[in-house]
Amino acid sequence: MVEDDRNPVVLIVDDEPNVIHALKRLLRKEPIVVVSAQNGQEALSLMARQAVDILLTDHRMPQMSGIELLSAVKDKYPDTLRMILTGYTDIDTIAECVNQGQIYKFFFKPWDDSQLILEIRQAIEHRKLLRANARLNETIRAQNVALRRMNDHLEERIEERTRELRLQNAALELARAILEDIPLPILGVSTEHLIVWMNRSGRHVLGGDRPLRLGDTAEDHFPEEICHRMDQVFRELHPVHLAWAGREMAILPLSGPFSGKGVILLFQ
Numbered sequence: 001m002v003e004d005d006r007n008p009v010v011l012i013v014d015d016e017p018n019v020i021h022a023l024k025r026l027l028r029k030e031p032i033v034v035v036s037a038q039n040g041q042e043a044l045s046l047m048a049r050q051a052v053d054i055l056l057t058d059h060r061m062p063q064m065s066g067i068e069l070l071s072a073v074k075d076k077y078p079d080t081l082r083m084i085l086t087g088y089t090d091i092d093t094i095a096e097c098v099n100q101g102q103i104y105k106f107f108f109k110p111w112d113d114s115q116l117i118l119e120i121r122q123a124i125e126h127r128k129l130l131r132a133n134a135r136l137n138e139t140i141r142a143q144n145v146a147l148r149r150m151n152d153h154l155e156e157r158i159e160e161r162t163r164e165l166r167l168q169n170a171a172l173e174l175a176r177a178i179l180e181d182i183p184l185p186i187l188g189v190s191t192e193h194l195i196v197w198m199n200r201s202g203r204h205v206l207g208g209d210r211p212l213r214l215g216d217t218a219e220d221h222f223p224e225e226i227c228h229r230m231d232q233v234f235r236e237l238h239p240v241h242l243a244w245a246g247r248e249m250a251i252l253p254l255s256g257p258f259s260g261k262g263v264i265l266l267f268q
Contacts, residue, residue: 008124009050012036013043013057013069014085023056026113032124040064044072052080053127054120059086059094067093070102079130081123085109187265191234193218193227196262205267226251233263 010032012023020036027034035050037043039061046052055073059066070082081104086094094106104126105119179186185205188197195216203212206221218227222244229240229251237253237260248268254261 007031007033008053008127009033009035010054010056010120011043011046011052013038013040013055013061013066015039015058015061019058019085026117027120030117030120032120040066040069040072043069044076047073047077047080052077054081054083054123056083056085056120059084067102074102081105081127083107083119083123085111185265185267187212188262189218189230189265190262191260193230195221202265202267230263230265234260 008031010027012020012034013036014020014023015038017038020038024034024036035046035052037046040057041064043055043057047055055070057066057069061069066084066086070084073080073082082102083105084094084103085107087109094103104123107116107119180199182199183201185202186199187195187202187205190196195212195214195218198212198214206212210221212221218230226242226244226249229242233240233251233253239253240251242249242251250264250266250268252264252266253259254263
């Protein structure tokens with residue numbers, strides 16, 4: 001696998017030392033590291049110790065042919081680009097291996113120096129592109145994993161929030177039912193003196209033919225003294241207790257985020 005901080009490694013395999021020497025001399029000015037082996041087993045031993053980016057091997061070698069070596073390398077080191085040197089008589093075998101994906105390129109003996117260097121340069125660029133693509137795919141996979149985790153967490157949070165809202169709604173409905181059924185009249189009045197809420201008993205707190213309705217103003221139903229007392233509670237945020245129409249009543253300030261925005265009229 002090509003690393004960004006090192007030169008690519010090219011492994012030359014040939015049982016003829018003069019061929020290895022000639023290829024090393026040809027590639028000595030290239031920005032690569034050239035290593036060599038004289039047979040397939042030696043090449044595999046070397047690759048077990050050192051990462052190799054490009055393998056260039058002879059075909060006809062004793063004990064292990066170039067095709068056999070490339071097949072083994074394909075299984076063990078699939079990222080290594082595989083090239084082979086061959087004679088004209090081997091062309092059918094080599095072409096079949098190219099079609100099967102075992103070989104990236106093949107060259108005839110004797111080779112053309114300029115063509116061989118050009119092909120190795122292109123192979124190095126190809127490896128760099130493969131490496132960049134592998135890094136990109138790894139980044140995408142990592143991002144997809146992170147995204148799935150975020151989605152799973154988001155779904156959990158949505159489910160948790162949904163449960164909380166259901167509980168809150170159930171509690172709110174229960175609270176409304178309790179307030180509605182409390183036998184004491186209760187009214188909610190805004191700072192504009194609008195009657196914005198009342199329970200069942202509160203609708204009939206005045207008795208007679210004067211039922212309260214939401215949206216009525218306090219001045220429509222209560223004397224000026226009680227309206228002034230409500231304003232006092234708005235300002236001071238302290239409850240006021242007084243008697244009116246023969247019954248005790250309390251004007252209570254709201255608390256929390258609604259502090260100063262309304263009062264509760266409680267009749268006893």
